[in-house]
């Protein structure tokens with residue numbers, strides 16, 4: 001399972017199977033052979049993830065990389081990992097049909113207050129116009145703001161009953177099920193679907209003996 005590939009220019013490439021940036025952020029921690037693996041090992045990985053998730057534009061991403069190795073960047077990365085764990089708990093609460101802990105809402109509101117930016121008007125490629133919010137990032141902690149905004153989007157605009165956890169018991173990835181009949185069971189067919197099908201096949205064959 002190649003969850004984190006590295007391109008020739010050493011930029012991390014993440015598998016975005018969550019169907020929503022909030023869940024893809026939770027999925028930056030995976031489980032391989034029963035052990036948790038953090039795909040955000042360095043500040044640069046987190047910046048790469050934010051860019052790939054389209055929560056950060058390329059120019060801002062290039063500018064914030066200058067913080068790599070600073071205490072402020074390390075601290076922000078620690079905060080990102082804490083937020084990720086809290087979002088994992090949040091997803092579990094939602095899947096269990098429970099309300100999300102008020103501490104998560106408090107944490108999100110705290111992060112949202114760090115936000116700075118402005119709205120821009122852009123001409124659409126095929127006519128019409130679009131608005132685009134540009135984040136101003138003066139401090140590494142502000143990189144948590146677009147993630148918190150993605151959580152707001154998930155909670156306020158989507159059908160929470162479609163948040164699911166991969167049915168492979170050895171997998172800890174989540175996804176938003178957009179299939180027509182809401183029958184999606186795996187984070188990805190390649191990583192978990194085929195594996196589980198093969199396991200079921202052999203179990204059935206053994207039982208049949």
Ligand SMILES: [Zn+2]
Nearest residue numbers: 166171187192
């Ligand atoms: Zn899976």
